[in-house]
Amino acid sequence: MTDLPLAPPDPGHAFLDLGERLRLRGQLEAALSVALAGAGRYPSLAAAHDLVGRIRADQGDDDGARSAWIAALECDQGAVGALKGLAFLAFRRQDLAEAERRLEAAALEAPRDTTILAALDRVRASQPAFREEPIQFDDPDAGILLFDAEGLRLAGGVGGAAADAADIAAAAGLGLVREADRTVRLLDLGECRHILVEGSRARLVAAPVAPHGGVLLHRPVTAPAGRVVAMAERAVAAARRWLEEAR
Amino acid sequence: MRVLEPWLAEPLRELVRESGARVALLMTASGQVLAQHGFTRSLDVMAAAALGSGILATTGELARLVGNEAGFGAVVHQGRQQGVWLAGFDTPRGRWVGLIVFGRGSTTGLVRLFFERFAARIQALAPAPTVVREVLAEGFERELDASLRQLFGTS
Amino acid sequence: MTPARWQALLEEVTLIGGVRGAAVVSAEDGLVVHEAAMDGVATADVAALATALVRRAQSLLQVLGDEVPRMVTLAATRGTLVAVQGKLDLWLVALAEPGAELGRLRLLLGDLAPELG
Numbered sequence: 001m002t003d004l005p006l007a008p009p010d011p012g013h014a015f016l017d018l019g020e021r022l023r024l025r026g027q028l029e030a031a032l033s034v035a036l037a038g039a040g041r042y043p044s045l046a047a048a049h050d051l052v053g054r055i056r057a058d059q060g061d062d063d064g065a066r067s068a069w070i071a072a073l074e075c076d077q078g079a080v081g082a083l084k085g086l087a088f089l090a091f092r093r094q095d096l097a098e099a100e101r102r103l104e105a106a107a108l109e110a111p112r113d114t115t116i117l118a119a120l121d122r123v124r125a126s127q128p129a130f131r132e133e134p135i136q137f138d139d140p141d142a143g144i145l146l147f148d149a150e151g152l153r154l155a156g157g158v159g160g161a162a163a164d165a166a167d168i169a170a171a172a173g174l175g176l177v178r179e180a181d182r183t184v185r186l187l188d189l190g191e192c193r194h195i196l197v198e199g200s201r202a203r204l205v206a207a208p209v210a211p212h213g214g215v216l217l218h219r220p221v222t223a224p225a226g227r228v229v230a231m232a233e234r235a236v237a238a239a240r241r242w243l244e245e246a247r
Numbered sequence: 248m249r250v251l252e253p254w255l256a257e258p259l260r261e262l263v264r265e266s267g268a269r270v271a272l273l274m275t276a277s278g279q280v281l282a283q284h285g286f287t288r289s290l291d292v293m294a295a296a297a298l299g300s301g302i303l304a305t306t307g308e309l310a311r312l313v314g315n316e317a318g319f320g321a322v323v324h325q326g327r328q329q330g331v332w333l334a335g336f337d338t339p340r341g342r343w344v345g346l347i348v349f350g351r352g353s354t355t356g357l358v359r360l361f362f363e364r365f366a367a368r369i370q371a372l373a374p375a376p377t378v379v380r381e382v383l384a385e386g387f388e389r390e391l392d393a394s395l396r397q398l399f400g401t402s
Numbered sequence: 403m404t405p406a407r408w409q410a411l412l413e414e415v416t417l418i419g420g421v422r423g424a425a426v427v428s429a430e431d432g433l434v435v436h437e438a439a440m441d442g443v444a445t446a447d448v449a450a451l452a453t454a455l456v457r458r459a460q461s462l463l464q465v466l467g468d469e470v471p472r473m474v475t476l477a478a479t480r481g482t483l484v485a486v487q488g489k490l491d492l493w494l495v496a497l498a499e500p501g502a503e504l505g506r507l508r509l510l511l512g513d514l515a516p517e518l519g
Contacts, residue, residue, distance in 0.1 A: 158466055165465060172462040179458040180476050182265075183451040183483065186360075187443060187497070190479030197459040198475075199468035206462070218466060225508075229477075325431070356432025356450030 013042070019051050023058060031055050039068075046076035053085050062089055078109040080116075087119065096127045097134065101143065101159070104220040108201060111222075120222075135231075135238035140166065146239050147173055148213040155242070158218045173216040177208045194232050196225060205232035209239045250282040258368040259284060266361040267353035269329070276300060276335060276342035285348070299333050299346040321362075323355050332358045336366040339373045405436060411514050412438035415494070418510065420502025422481070426518060429453050429491045443497060452485045452495045473512065475504075486511040488518025 015038035022031035032055045039048035053068035066089055072082035087102035103120045110116060136142040140157030145166060148154050151174035157166040180192045194207040198221065205217045205228050215235045219228050248263070250256045255273065263271050263284050270285035272292065278300040286292045302322060310318045321334035332347040332355065345365070347358050408426055415424040416439050423440030425448060427433070432453035437445040452474075459474045476483040484507060485495045494515045498507060 168465045169462065172458070172465050176455075176458040176462050179455050180478075183455055183476060184478040184480075186447060186451060187481070187483070189476075189481040189483070193477045193479060195455070195459070196473075196475040196477070197463055197471050198473040199463045199471050202463065202466055202468045204459075204462060204466070216462075354430070354432030354450065354453055356434075356446065357454055359433075360447050360450040 013038075013045070013047070015041075016047055016051055019055070023051075023055050028055055028059050032059070039071075044075050046072040046079040046082065048072075049075065050079060050081040050085070053082060057085060057089070062092070065089060078105075080106050080110045080113070083109070084116065084119075087123070091119075091123060091126075096123055097142075099123045100127070100223075101141075101219070104222045107222040108220040135235050137238070137242055143218040144235055145170055145173065145216040145218070146209075146213070146242065147171075147216065149174070149211065151175070151213070154213070154246075158216070169216060169218075173206050173214055176206050177214045180206075181208065194229060194236075196229060198225070203228050205229055207232050207236045209236055209243070212239075212243055215239050248282070248284040252281070252374075254372055254374065255282045255369075258365055258372065261368075262347075262361050262365040265364075266347060266349065266358045268347045268349050268358065270295075270346075270348035272296060272299065272346040274300060274344050274346070275340075276303070276344055281343070295346060300344055302333055303335055303344055321359065325355065330355060330358075332362065334362060334366075336369070338370055339375065343369070407517070408436040409438065411494075411517060412436065414514065415496050415507070415510060418498075418503055418507050420499045421507060422497045422499060423448075424494065424496040425449060426488075427452060427485075427493045427495050429456060429493050435492060440497065448483070448495060448497060452483060452493065455483070456485055456487075456493065473508065475508070484508060484511055486515040488515040490518070492518040494518060 015034050019031045019034040019038065022034060032052070035048065035051045035055055039052055042048050049068045049072035053065045053072060056064035056068055065085060069082040069085045072079045083102045083106035087099045087106065090099035090102060100120065100123050103116055103123060106116045107120060135144060137144060137146050137155040141159055142156065143159030145156040145158055146154045147170035151171040153167050153170035158169050176195055177192070180195045184190060184192045192208055194205050197204040197206070201221055203219045203221050203223055203225060206214055208214045215232065217228055217232045217235060248256065248259060250259065259271060259273065259282050262268065268284070271283065272280065272286070272295055273282040274280045274296045278296045280292055280296050283292050286295070306322050307318045321332060324331040328351060330349050332349065333344065335342055335344045345362055347362065349358050412424045412426065415421060422443065423438060423445065425437040425440065425445050426435040427449040428435050432450040434445050434449045440448060455476060456471065456474050459471045463469070463471050470487060472487050474485045479500070481500060482498045482502065482504060483495065484498070485493050488494055494511050496507060496511060498504065
């Protein structure tokens with residue numbers, strides 16, 4: 001009996017295996033050539049772009065790697081390899097907030113991948129006190145949204161979702177804040193500080209920014225609840241300053 | 248929204264807004280309409296008022312039959328897309344009845360909460376009862392027509 | 403689940419320091435199914451308002467591709483409302499004072515809510 005190689009699941013994707021073997025052997029130019037040809041032939045295959053990303057990262061081309069991994073995520077939002085790769089790039093340039101976000105998203109997709117959890121712990125340990133994480137209203141991928149008293153989006157986004165999803169989230173966020181205001185008023189609970197909403201995949205915190213509207217923070221469910229709440233409270237303070245400057 | 252007396256407008260507006268009511272009707276226990284929101288035809292108002300007051304009168308009898316002399320507080324009919332809330336409450340002007348139709352955007356609990364607040368406001372705001380004029384039969388239809396015209400803004 | 407079991411479940415929640423009361427609520431109609439010791443607050447009002455809040459939270463979560471919320475926490479200056487999803491559209495709702503052991507409350511509600519229904 002001869003040992004027959006296992007057939008790849010899809011013969012057309014054999015380039016993935018070949019490209020990875022060449023990459024591991026250090027033959028990066030050849031690996032890139034194979035990977036680019038494959039990605040060109042299968043542009044909607046996240047794994048192809050992920051392979052390109054890994055090769056470019058090995059070549060030291062961080063911009064090229066980032067572009068490839070972003071392309072992978074456009075094909076598959078939950079592409080773990082791409083999320084890990086982007087986290088790695090972010091960590092390398094000391095953007096610990098992005099590194100943490102990407103790893104949290106990866107942990108959501110692969111909850112049993114201990115390498116992701118270990119990387120997450122390392123990133124969190126590397127951060128200065130999380131109170132110093134910058135609040136970025138102008139980065140649509142930061143997962144922080146600012147909306148006005150009519151539910152119109154002022155700045156920010158919901159972390160990777162389309163712009164119209166962010167607009168809808170702004171309107172829904174205002175509805176939630178108003179409902180919370182009514183609840184605390186009728187139950188005599190004082191003033192609303194925030195509303196924490198936890199689903200199977202996400203943690204959201206909505207907080208009023210009186211009298212202007214509110215902020216909405218969107219994180220994967222793997223982000224610690226207390227951390228997300230603390231960041232939302234800081235976002236409220238930052239929002240007030242942002243609105244003052246915008247006037 | 249149309250009201251027979253201006254002071255009813257704000258409480259009814261708040262009730263409709265907070266409870267998410269699609270249709271609201273306020274009437275006396277005998278079916279005289281005092282205010283309405285959401286109806287488009289006078290015939291529907293008259294029918295709803297008659298049916299609503301009739302239902303409460305019937306359930307009142309049922310309550311007495313089962314030994315609940317105080318009657319039932321409210322009657323709720325819940326359909327798949329809409330629900331109807333019907334409840335009576337005492338005012339300085341006598342027993343009044345509220346009928347609320349609500350959709351899936353609201354709940355029985357919310358309607359109950361804001362109806363009770365509405366009833367309390369009505370009780371607090373209702374002006375003292377005026378001297379009751381004896382309404383003769385031939386004047387009754389004229390009065391009813393006048394009320395309906397006012398409720399539909401055609402007076 | 404029997405009323406006796408609901409009662410035991412709710413009493414367990416109210417034993418946590420700072421918890422004013424707890425109730426089992428039907429999300430379909432915003433009505434109380436069972437309640438325990440809502441100190442100074444109309445339980446029916448809590449049920450109606452908590453349900454409305456959960457519905458708003460659900461709308462927001464669905465925009466972002468998630469489904470029904472598992473837990474909704476409303477924090478205010480004079481208290482906190484926590485609602486946790488159970489089965490059969492029943493929710494476990496607790497009202498707590500400022501300074502209550504919120505972490506412990508959340509964990510307990512999360513453990514008990516699946517027993518509803």
